[in-house]
Amino acid sequence: MSVSTLAADQSVCAPLPVLGRDVTVPLVTGGEVAYAALDYAASAPALQRVWDDVAAYAPYYGSVHRGAGYLSQLSTDLFENARRTVAEFLGCREGDQVVFTRSTTDSLNLLADALPADCQVFVFETEHHASLLPWRNARVTYLDAPRSPHQAVETLERALADRDPHGPALVCVTGASNVTGELWPVRELAAAAHAHGARIVLDAAQLAPHHPVSVADLDVDWVAFSGHKLYAPFGSGVLAGRADWLRAAEPYLAGGGASRKVSRREDGGVDVEWHDSAARHEAGSPNVIGAYAVASACRALTEAGFDTLVAREQHLVRTVREGLSDVPQVRFLSLFGDDAPRVGVLSFVVEGWNSSHFAAALSAEYGIGVRDGLFCAHPLLRTLLGSDPQAQGECGSPEAAPGEKSLNAIRVSFGAGTPDEHVERFVRAVRELVTDGAKWNYRTEDGRCVPDTSA
Ligand SMILES: Cc1ncc(COP(=O)(O)O)c(C=O)c1O
Numbered sequence: 203m204s205v206s207t208l209a210a211d212q213s214v215c216a217p218l219p220v221l222g223r224d225v226t227v228p229l230v231t232g233g234e235v236a237y238a239a240l241d242y243a244a245s246a247p248a249l250q251r252v253w254d255d256v257a258a259y260a261p262y263y264g265s266v267h268r269g270a271g272y273l274s275q276l277s278t279d280l281f282e283n284a285r286r287t288v289a290e291f292l293g294c295r296e297g298d299q300v301v302f303t304r305s306t307t308d309s310l311n312l313l314a315d316a317l318p319a320d321c322q323v324f325v326f327e328t329e330h331h332a333s334l335l336p337w338r339n340a341r342v343t344y345l346d347a348p349r350s351p352h353q354a355v356e357t358l359e360r361a362l363a364d365r366d367p368h369g370p371a372l373v374c375v376t377g378a379s380n381v382t383g384e385l386w387p388v389r390e391l392a393a394a395a396h397a398h399g400a401r402i403v404l405d406a407a408q409l410a411p412h413h414p415v416s417v418a419d420l421d422v423d424w425v426a427f428s429g430h431k432l433y434a435p436f437g438s439g440v441l442a443g444r445a446d447w448l449r450a451a452e453p454y455l456a457g458g459g460a461s462r463k464v465s466r467r468e469d470g471g472v473d474v475e476w477h478d479s480a481a482r483h484e485a486g487s488p489n490v491i492g493a494y495a496v497a498s499a500c501r502a503l504t505e506a507g508f509d510t511l512v513a514r515e516q517h518l519v520r521t522v523r524e525g526l527s528d529v530p531q532v533r534f535l536s537l538f539g540d541d542a543p544r545v546g547v548l549s550f551v552v553e554g555w556n557s558s559h560f561a562a563a564l565s566a567e568y569g570i571g572v573r574d575g576l577f578c579a580h581p582l583l584r585t586l587l588g589s590d591p592q593a594q595g596e597c598g599s600p601e602a603a604p605g606e607k608s609l610n611a612i613r614v615s616f617g618a619g620t621p622d623e624h625v626e627r628f629v630r631a632v633r634e635l636v637t638d639g640a641k642w643n644y645r646t647e648d649g650r651c652v653p654d655t656s657a
Pocket residue numbers: 243244305306307308330332333376378379380405407408428430
């Protein structure tokens with residue numbers, strides 16, 4: 203679909219302004235081109251609105267919760283208001299806590315630290331490592347990759363039915379896969395978890411930037427996401443949800459801000475009273491700019507309206523799928539089938555190509571930034587590729603011979619700030635590379651495939 207037909211389609215809005223939209227990059231073949239940032243799933247560009255809000259606040263920056271001055275009071279108010287804005291954005295329940303963290307990884311590690319004793323954790327092997335790995339102090343059951351949303355619910359139900367019904371249990375599930383973009387049946391998984399007396403945390407790192415997330419409607423106990431994937435790359439993430447486990451746990455970090463009262467004991471030791479609020483897990487000086495930026499992004503996305511954002515993104519997904527549907531060498535990766543609902547995240551392999559080589563050519567010859575590799579989801583890639591995945595292959599000449607299994611994949615991802623032209627250029631570039639091959643030679647340097655400029 204072209205820009206003109208897009209304009210005629212009233213349901214598809216224009217991209218939201220993001221930083222970097224005017225940046226040009228050099229091409230190895232000569233000249234410059236506007237950079238097409240198609241790696242939103244790794245990190246999305248800042249919304250212009252977020253940047254402007256942060257710039258407007260920056261002169262008023264002050265310490266949070268630890269200053270008597272006017273700007274400290276102002277910054278404290280903004281920080282606490284940011285918490286309320288995030289709670290509203292996530293449709294939190296009365297009594298839920300919003301803890302500001304550094305990222306989704308940080309949020310899930312915090313929750314892992316707050317698990318009650320003898321907690322059993324259930325997690326699908328298909329998860330991003332941030333969801334798969336933090337549960338080191340729990341008894342973890344890894345669930346096999348399901349091949350449909352229905353099978354995901356069945357698999358979880360079966361595993362939960364076998365568990366000790368008296369002990370605490372937690373299910374950790376992603377809302378949208380960072381590899382396939384596929385949406386997971388979160389509501390149904392939450393219902394299954396609760397029916398068996400377990401709790402559930404939603405990894406919304408890839409869902410929240412693309413879809414409305416309501417803790418109350420989905421009936422999940424916690425949700426985690428990262429500011430830098432939500433157009434607010436200022437170092438903040440969020441863990442929001444039930445207060446009880448968080449209150450009962452030792453603070454994630456010990457230090458100022460988390461402690462209400464500290465006193466010396468007669469025996470020379472120290473007694474500490476920790477806060478019961480979210481501050482319990484936010485020791486140290488809070489990242490007020492990060493929290494403010496996240497709140498600004500939440501407001502911007504809400505005002506833009508998820509209905510129109512989703513419609514635009516689905517239009518871009520269709521542009522990729524339909525634009526490459528007649529290129530048999532391109533195989534999209536999916537667990538639930540090609541037509542399963544997904545966000546703007548698509549991974550694929552190209553027959554006859556090493557993925558690192560292909561991604562390097564997209565960058566060097568077309569100014570398109572995608573990601574190649576295993577996307578911090580090694581077990582899932584193993585299932586999807588049917589091979590033992592390896593982070594890098596040698597580049598240079600195309601290696602995966604026709605019929606051979608790929609060792610890694612290419613991921614293209616986009617969102618609210620992506621213009622049509624970027625996705626259209628991507629489709630054109632993939633078609634040209636498949637048909638004509640790369641115009642340049644490439645070599646491996648420090649484990650990356652790069653254009654060979656030595657000749
Ligand atoms: C589904 C998912 N969960 C968690 C993470 C970890 O996010 P972060 O690196 O911001 O901690 C990612 C990052 O790509 C992700 O895609």
